[in-house]
Amino acid sequence: MNRITRLILGVVLTGPLAAAPADVSADLAKFTRDGKVPALVAAAVLNGRIIATGATGVRKSGDKTAVTVGDKFHIGSCTKSMTGSLAAMLVADGKIKWSTTVEEIFPKMKIHEDFKKATLLQLCSNTGGVPGDMPPELWKKTVEDRDKSETSQRANLVRALLTSPPAYPPGSKNVYSNGGFTIAGAMLEKVGGMTYQELIRTRLFKPLKMDSAGFGATATSDKVDQPYGHILREGEPFPIPAGLDADNPPAITPAGRVHLSIVDFAKYANFHLGVADNPPLKADSLKFLHTIVPPSENYAVGWVVVQRPWAGGTALNHNGTNTMNFAVMWLAPDKKFAAVAACNIDSDLGSKACDDAVSFLIGKFLTSGN
Template identity: 55%
Template sequence: MVRCILILCASVAVSMAKEPLDVSADLAKLLENSQVPGMAAAAVLKGEVVAAGTAGVRKLDEPQKVELGDHFHVGSCTKSMTASLAAMIIADGKIGWDTKVSDVFKDFEIHPDYREATLRQMLSNSGGVPHELKNPSWDRNRSGPEQRKALVKDILSVKPDYTPGQGRVYSNGGFAIGGAALEKVTGRAWEDLMQERLFKPLGITSAGFGAPATNGKVDQPYGHHLVNGKLVAVNPQPDGDNPAAIGPAGTVYMSVLDFAKYAGFHLGDLKKGPLSQTQLDDLHRPVPPGDDYACGWVTTKRDWAGGATLTHNGSNTMFFAVMWLAPAKDFAVVAVCNSGDGAKVCDQAASLLIGKCVPK
């Protein structure tokens, strides 16, 4: 349920500068001699989009050009969004960061070594869940919550890869468990919770789940991957995205400007928002073991950022996305493209906007 305090989407949205720098020509140069049909990028400084641009086409060998409002899949950048949602449900008192999976999934047969695993561990890749899921339940004909329930039941029934809290393995399955736990305690689908509790309050109107385009149309960007070294467009249905079972780990799409709004939200730029600065700081704090991964964020340092940065990238193997946040500069940059082979181009775009927009 959307709480009434999450009001006035217009008051919480990151605003557009009067004349943001158009970097489209620069992005077009990056696409030359690349395996990327199209891309978009944007930079946020002190709550305003100060630079943005697009380049290329929505689908290989088709004429429709990428537009600023086009929807791009953001892959594992979804992970911090699910963790943000968790912080809201925790504030409601329905679950806690230290709530154990055995306290949530009481009707499941859970392996003894998983029983003490917590929500925070699942949302920080430290819950014992393996990177490669064994014989996962990918029944795409079932609803998202049903798919997740089946997957979580399978994962928790066998011995974890390591003792929860004593290691870190990047895992979509852990975030699927976290999302399913939020569904369990609220009685609502993760997709509905994301729309109502996170996207709507932020004024994010372009967000959805799965492949953004429609079969037989070039109404949005298509994903592309390499087949025997040749770039091939992938029809949105049925194989244009990850199954909904791992939605909380990586099935969100949105426009690059809405992606920038989300980044601005985590910088604490919003006058009013669904999370306080204290809650944001908690989400950004590294979770043991180690000091380089928080709840859906990689934590590191960069000179251009004046110290600490938060970053994450994501890909469903057909799109690629990256985001960098520099809290000390009140700056963020996001870049997206419609090729699973687009890491280099997106990193180049981020570097380009950092060079043009970060205060010296």
């Protein structure tokens, strides 16, 4: 869930009289590698409007049910920037500070001495001392806990992480970590007085009218009502049956378990461009989220920050996978443009398909002058 440096968008976001988005479905079809990528969706947004959307392929390999732009796709670690956004909202409310430590939030927990001063900002920027890979026995226990409530699962995982010594002194390195964002999510639950899912639905999804947004795998068991995740088996896409094995454990939801339609993915990108109607965060908070956190050279709060000519300077991006799906988002804040894409397989083929879709949208709607 950590391939961050890969290279969607166009439904009307504001105003009922704006032009309908361009349909790029036929253009996307050429990136699916003759069905090796079962489905691909993408969209682009410019100046507050979704200007292009497209969907091609099928929900499940071996089934003819076609995907639509309204179908829900898993976006993996793109969730991390959402957790950062939620943190910024609670900071703006005065419920927590970026400098708040895990010791302050969990005073009764027996936290390892070297972890006590890890802060919310560090945990939301991969500088909090949390290991990049979960210890195998801890991950196994987390998977086995999937029948418990999500908050209980997360509490057990957070306790196990924080009672162990950090992988490095907090604030001294940048190490990509699902565990760090999981701890941050638990901190937000504690001060927000709601579960993580309730908080993000209330504070982010509802204000942005992201009605399709939810959590975990998308399809219903024994139905082809939404896209299935796939893996490559003997060179062919193999659908993973709906159920517990179709996604990571709910404990790590703050790090990467959101699903949504490509249209709602575009709405979220538009929000971070700073041009959404009635945004749940002010411009100064968005700027903070997009600012690199030392000692990292390119990671902010759930965003990779790089320089790209097509973006006119600074570009923001992130990608995500649960090993069965892949998604990516690229934003050019100075151009008020963003492109997002998602597919229902994670492999070199899937990530390349998403990158190709985004590159196509950038070329067609931003750099070509069309």
